Amino acid sequence: xxxxxxxxxxxxxxxxxxxxxxxxxxxxxxxxxxxxxxxxxxxxxxxxxxxxxxxxxxxxxxxxxxxxxxxxxxxxxxxxxxxxxxxxxxxxxxxxxxxxxxxxxxxxxxxxxxxxxxxxxxxxxxxxxxxxxxxxxxxxxxxxxxxxxxxxxxxxxxxxxxxxxxxxxxxxxxxxxxxxx
Numbered sequence: 132x133x134x135x136x137x138x139x140x141x142x143x144x145x146x147x148x149x150x151x152x153x154x155x156x157x158x159x160x161x162x163x164x165x166x167x168x169x170x171x172x173x174x175x176x177x178x179x180x181x182x183x184x185x186x187x188x189x190x191x192x193x194x195x196x197x198x199x200x201x202x203x204x205x206x207x208x209x210x211x212x213x214x215x216x217x218x219x220x221x222x223x224x225x226x227x228x229x230x231x232x233x234x235x236x237x238x239x240x241x242x243x244x245x246x247x248x249x250x251x252x253x254x255x256x257x258x259x260x261x262x263x264x265x266x267x268x269x270x271x272x273x274x275x276x277x278x279x280x281x282x283x284x285x286x287x288x289x290x291x292x293x294x295x296x297x298x299x300x301x302x303x304x305x306x307x308x309x310x311x312x
Contacts (some may be wrong), residue, residue: 132165132179134210134309137191138238139174139203140283140295148201150174158198162190166312170305174203175297177210177309184209204293206238210309217302221262222271231300235276237268237286240293251289254280268294 139155142148152169155176159167164178180187184207191205208216216236225234242265243251255261259279260271268286272279276298283296297305 132181134177134179134312135184135187136208136210136213136305136309137174137176137178137187138206138208138295138297139176139195140205140293142174142203143172148199148203150195150199150203154199155195158194159191162194168308168312170308171301173297173301175301175305177305177312179312204240204295206240206295208238210306213302213309214306216267217306219264219267219269220299221264221269222260225271225299227300227303230271230273231303232298233272233275234299235268235270235272235296236299236302237270237283237294237296239266239268239290242266243290243292247290251286254285254289256280270296 142150152172156167156169159176159178164180166179168177169175187207188205191207192203195203222234243263248263252261258273259281261281262269270281283294287294
């Protein structure tokens with residue numbers, strides 16, 4: 132069986148789209164996903180299954196909407212791909228303890244159009260760095276994510292795609308948890 136990591140967009144933020152992780156885990160198990168593990172309240176779920184990512188994405192989005200009565204975009208990434216994404220981190224000299232919340236990975240629903248990427252890049256202000264590789268944005272905000280204009284919502288609006296963002300500490304922890312399955 133393949134190990135997957137699913138990232139739900141926009142749950143349990145400011146009291147919106149509340150989902151308890153125990154309920155989410157139970158839902159995943161009820162649709163036949165195996166060895167389900169959740170990590171923190173932001174909708175990170177690790178599981179095993181043999182379906183392809185697009186079928187799993189559709190299955191999860193449909194079942195979440197039916198069960199919780201609201202829509203939630205879900206990105207589903209095989210562990211092997213997730214590890215490559217993590218390994219391709221383009222920033223050097225990153226200390227996970229010091230910088231783990233200042234380095235973010237944004238997972239896009241599709242590769243953005245070049246002209247939209249060019250427009251987005253005009254909003255990157257030093258010392259911030261933003262690098263896009265296919266469907267992943269690597270963002271380094273040395274002054275903190277809370278101080279950048281480059282929020283998940285801003286990126287979505289500029290690139291006209293759905294996105295979900297996780298900090299590097301979460302990415303590393305999800306990788307570690309998934310490797311334990």
